[in-house]
Amino acid sequence: MSDKFTPHPLTEELLAAGIPTEIHAILGKHGVGALVTKMGIVFTEMSAESMVATMPVESNTQVTGVLHGGAHVVLAETLGSFAAAFHAGPGSKVVGIEINATHHRAASTGLVTGTATPIHLGRTLTTHEVVMRNDAGQRLSTCRITNMILSN
Template sequence: MSENITPLPFIDELVTSGVPEALHPYLGTVGVGPLVVKMGIVFTHMTPELMTATMPVAGNTQIAGLLHGGAHLVLAETLGSFAASLHAGAGRRVVGIEIGATHHRGATTGLVTGTATAIHLGRTLATHEVVVTDESGRRLSTARITNMILDS
C-alpha cells in the first residue's frame, strides 16, 4: 500500500533559512517568503515564546553604509510574525497590526542577531519584543510587534 505524501515545494528554502526539520510539514507548502530569503535571514531558534535569527549587514545597508533601519524592522516583523504564527497553530493565521522600533546604534559589517521574546500570547493577539544586537552583543535596536490571530 502506497502512502500519500504531500510534496513540500519549499523544502530547500526552509533548510537554507535554518527552519528546524520538525517545522517543515507546517511551513513546507508556504516557505518563509521571498523577502526573508532576499535579506539573508537565517533562523537559529523557533518557538512562540522565543525566536532568534541572524541577518547579514552586507546587502541590507542604506547609502551611508549602515544597516538600513527598514532592515531592522524586516527582521523584527519576521521574527514576531513567525513566533505568533507558531503560537496560533494550524488552521489560524496572523496579521501584523502594529510595529515600532527605536534605533540605538548603527552596524556596518558582520551579522546581526534578532531575538523575539513573547510579551503576550493570547487567543486573538500576540505581542513580542525584538532586540537586534551586533556580533559583540551591543543592542542596535528594540522593536515591538503585535499580531492579530485570525481563524482561517
Template sequence: MTTFPEDLDPTLVERLVSSGGGALAKKMGIEFLELSASHSVATMPVEGNTQVVGLLHGGAHVVLAESLGSVSSAIHAGPGRYAVGIEINASHSRSVTSGIVTATCTALSLGRTLATHEIVIRDEAGTRLSTVRMTNMLLEQR
C-alpha cells in the same frame, strides 16, 4: 540549522522550510535559528542590507524583527489559524556597518486573539542596535 518545537504544525514547518521564511527574508539573507511562540532567534548579514552611507538600513532592522515576530505569532496561533501584523514600532539606538546581526524575539503577551513580541537586535559584540515591539492579530483560516 533551525530548531522547531516538537508540536509545531507540520504545514507551517513545510512552508518555512520550502520558502526559506518567505521571499523577502530569503532575499535579505535572514536565517532562522530557533523558533517557538515564546522565544525565537534569527540572524541577518549587514552586507547587502545597507543604506546609502553604508549603515544597516533601519528598514532592514524592521524586516528582520517582523519576520521573526510573525513566525513566532504563527506558531502560537496554531493549526488552522494565522497571524497578521497590526502594529510595529522600532527604536534604533546604534548603527552597524558590517558583520552579522542577531535578533532575539521574546513574547510579551500570548493571548487568544493577539500576540505581542519584543525583538532585540544586536551586533556581533552583543551591543543592542534596535528594540522592536510587534503585535499580531490571530485569525481563523477560512
C-alpha cells in the same frame, strides 16, 4: 502504492532559512517568503519562548554603509510574525497590526541577531519585543510588534 517519500515543495527554501524539518508542514503553503530569502535571514532558534534569527549587514545597508533602518524592521516583523504563528498553531493565520522601532546604534559589518520574546500571548492578539544585537552583543534596535490571530 509507493513507499517513496515526497519532499515538501519548499524544502530547500525552508532548510536554507534554518527551519527545522518538523515545522515544514506548519509553514506549508507559503514557506518563509521572498523577502526573508533576499535579506539573508536564517532562523537559529524557534520556540514559543524565543524566536531567534540572524541577518547579514552586507547587502542590507543604506547609502552610508550602515544597516538600513528598514532592514531592522524587516527582521523584527519576520521574527514577531513567525513567533505569533508558532503560538497560534496550525490552521491559524497571523497578520501584523502594529510595529514600532527604536534604533540605538549603527552596524556596518557582521551579522545582526534578532530575538523575539513574548510580551503577551493571547487567543486573538500577540505582542513581542524584538531586540537586534551586533556580533559584540550590543543592542542595535528594539522593536515591538503586535499580530492578530485569524482562525481559518
